[in-house]
Amino acid sequence: MKDFTFVSPTKIYFGKSALSNLSDAIKNYKKVLLVYGQSSIKKLGIYDNVIKQLNAAKMPYFEVSGVRPNPEISKVKDGLKLVRENNIDFVLAIGGGSVIDTAKSICASYYYDGDPFDLNLHKSQVTNALPLGVILTISASGSELSDSCVVMEDATKVKQGFNSDLVRPVFAIMNPEFTYSVDKYQTGCGIVDIISHSLERYFSPSEPLEVCDTLALSIIKDTIEAGKIVIKDPNNYDARAALMLLGSYSHNGLTSLGKQKQMPIHAMEHALSAYDVKIAHGAGLSVLIPAWMKASYKCDINKFARFSRFVFDVKEDNDEKCALKGIDLLRQYFESIGMPVTLHEVNLHKDDISALVDMMIKDDTRLIGQKSINPLNKEAIRKMLEEIL
């Protein structure tokens, strides 16, 4: 196990009554910026409930709305302007990963004088951040507990993230019922994203007795199980609740404690969904995960076999066969919940591959997942993509 520092300070208010805690959770702040996406939070009654609590607390509020998937840095700049002009001291994100990451970017940029995207480009470090609260409406990104913030630069379509404990939310209000209305496709995207967060951590190089590897496998196994139920029965409270909690703990760092986390599939997917913004993050992952696994299992057959046995109870003594069986079962699972597993299904074709590879690796000497079990160069990625046309 490697030396590490870890903190996950977010206070979780979970369950059917979670939103009633908002007044108490924000009582120490003076002015709030609401960040949200489309009208769904109004349809669900969340918006009205929030405004009612803010009015009761006589707390002035300002708004940035219309945040979209693959969130744009322009929205961050809009929010930042409001925060600075109005001396806002607290940001409340109501939504999923894109909304939360937009809010995180606002919170961190407040203490930075340059272009907010500099933080994502690692041209500058996060030194401080405004406090952030979250009301979660979709189980997927795990951003409600995580230290990560991924935003896209509108002009260049470069989608990149930074990590800082300073942007971990102060609290997260999580009512599984808020996710009942998430449609089958977006629910599927969320399931794949949750799986991916622990799967990529699990497949990062391990030392003996890595506690977090077992936790990662547990989270993957339970996500698959809860996901099956949610896809068939979207209003199943226990399954929606499980998925919500799994989403948070899959990405808060618990499943990579003491390991060097590598997220090669996420790195490739960010390029994919920036190349074509119509591709949802979870859909891109669904295409890339089995492909990456197929391209990588020989680098650590034993680890892949453990994955298959733990997650899918594969009974197969031969480790290589066992590994391959698990990859197949995961691909079949993605298909069974309506997710794409070929480039064709996300409207990408042979002609796109060169541009895609170039977007994934700008500099020919670089590798995707340099410290992963299978560092990939352009040629390896091209080969991998050609196999999932």
Next chain:
Amino acid sequence: MKDFTFVSPTKIYFGKSALSNLSDAIKNYKKVLLVYGQSSIKKLGIYDNVIKQLNAAKMPYFEVSGVRPNPEISKVKDGLKLVRENNIDFVLAIGGGSVIDTAKSICASYYYDGDPFDLNLHKSQVTNALPLGVILTISASGSELSDSCVVMEDATKVKQGFNSDLVRPVFAIMNPEFTYSVDKYQTGCGIVDIISHSLERYFSPSEPLEVCDTLALSIIKDTIEAGKIVIKDPNNYDARAALMLLGSYSHNGLTSLGKQKQMPIHAMEHALSAYDVKIAHGAGLSVLIPAWMKASYKCDINKFARFSRFVFDVKEDNDEKCALKGIDLLRQYFESIGMPVTLHEVNLHKDDISALVDMMIKDDTRLIGQKSINPLNKEAIRKMLEEIL
């Protein structure tokens, strides 16, 4: 899943270099109270390292030492006096569960004018607490991340605990090397305690798709594995590191998120080791765990069978046989690491049983584990104890 509120804000500094973070971790405080037990922290060089960092920071410090297992409220009062007389604003516990719980009691009592033990007797609530830091020297109690504080009243030998998020430590410095010198018996006691924290949570009543149940089983399985190695090879870094991390996460609340936690075995053990303070907490648990499981498995055979299959890979289709096999294997495991599994081994005999039962249940109408899968009255406990003479 039940509604819940959860926060585990402790910042973990983990690994060989962990202690070097002390200066930074305490930089915002002015005066510190050190709480520790015997001379072991001096032998290990931890004490000198701490003093060096405090001196370099020109931070005045005071000391309460000699904290023993089954920590006494008199030590809490000693510490509280020092804190009040010297305007101390930070408490640093260096040790294991007894030391940390003594420190927690000091931190919480500071804001209470009555007898500190009132908090443990639930005569009064914790309203605030001084900030607490921990340097951990034994993997066992999980108190370094937990909200619980168990102390014994010297005069009455009543050992009781309270829970409050306010006493969760601000930081925990965890260097697995500090635990190399913990002897085989104390290491075994720690292993049993860690297992017990997740085992009792797992066997608390569940609803469908309880995410925390899988996490609990993962922690139990890995603790058994790491424990085996540590008992044979006390200086095995990876196994000591695994045990340290498992100890923390077994008791911070992660393995009962969304469940009503019931700790009937702990409740009985606190009475056992208060009845005879020579009995270590982990040794008492080791005797009681298999006994409680045997007395309870019929209340939820399916859950016990899942335990056996997950933790010990028991291949047995009949659930009852599978359940019993798992209980046997756990008892054998405890024996294999040198822990007692009969009352006789901890010097308790038939003559002690009546007094013991009375100590466990003071009021005849009460039950141990009232909301557990198997609420126990005096008669049931007596029967259980007679079977492990």
